[in-house]
Amino acid sequence: MINFQLICDVDNTTISYLQEIAVMEKKYFKSPWTVEMLASSLCSSAVIVIATDDECDDKLVGYGGFYTTGDITNIAVSAEYRGRGLGKSIVDLMIDNAKTLSVDTLFLEVRVGNTIAINLYDKCGFKHIHNRKRYYEDGEDAMIFSREV
Numbered sequence: 062m063i064n065f066q067l068i069c070d071v072d073n074t075t076i077s078y079l080q081e082i083a084v085m086e087k088k089y090f091k092s093p094w095t096v097e098m099l100a101s102s103l104c105s106s107a108v109i110v111i112a113t114d115d116e117c118d119d120k121l122v123g124y125g126g127f128y129t130t131g132d133i134t135n136i137a138v139s140a141e142y143r144g145r146g147l148g149k150s151i152v153d154l155m156i157d158n159a160k161t162l163s164v165d166t167l168f169l170e171v172r173v174g175n176t177i178a179i180n181l182y183d184k185c186g187f188k189h190i191h192n193r194k195r196y197y198e199d200g201e202d203a204m205i206f207s208r209e210v
């Protein structure tokens with residue numbers, strides 16, 4: 062079974078999840094967040110929804126983070142767990158938790174070529190508001206999405 066929980070601070074338990082997130086960051090993103098960056102984000106108002114698989118030693122299989130300012134950081138699901146609704150569950154939980162934390166609007170940016178993520182955000186009620194030219198280090202444009210919570 063997949064379990065979801067919210068990480069709000071850094072302690073002996075959560076640090077091992079941050080290490081697993083950093084491994085996924087390296088695998089799936091061109092500018093990966095490190096454990097230090099993740100820990101520092103938690104110290105400055107970020108929260109992270111994590112998904113773990115209890116049939117696999119509670120290994121981390123997905124995550125999504127956002128700041129209480131409304132900025133979403135990164136979302137990812139392990140390749141072998143994709144296509145079964147986990148990404149949507151993580152985004153929906155981020156929206157629910159944002160509401161609890163009195164966030165008015167969530168914002169995110171996504172590479173124009175990342176069709177799968179764009180479909181996911183569309184499905185979760187995000188609206189495309191504008192583009193940022195050459196936003197990424199490799200020159201790719203970003204699409205900015207927002208959603209009232």
Ligand SMILES: CC(C)(COP(=O)(O)OP(=O)(O)OC[C@H]1O[C@@H](n2cnc3c(N)ncnc32)[C@H](O)[C@@H]1OP(=O)(O)O)[C@@H](O)C(=O)NCCC(=O)NCCS
Nearest residue numbers: 089136137138143144145146147148149171177178180181
């Ligand atoms: C984007 C990502 C988180 C989606 O996770 P996921 O668990 O596979 O997504 P879900 O199964 O919940 O799918 C939700 C929706 O996403 C879209 N989607 C998912 N897989 C897709 C695919 N292969 N092709 C097109 N759209 C797809 C669909 O709209 C889907 O809804 P549907 O199943 O009703 O059609 C995952 O692909 C990932 O980790 N990618 C690498 C990291 C990344 O790019 N993160 C986003 C950075 S902005």
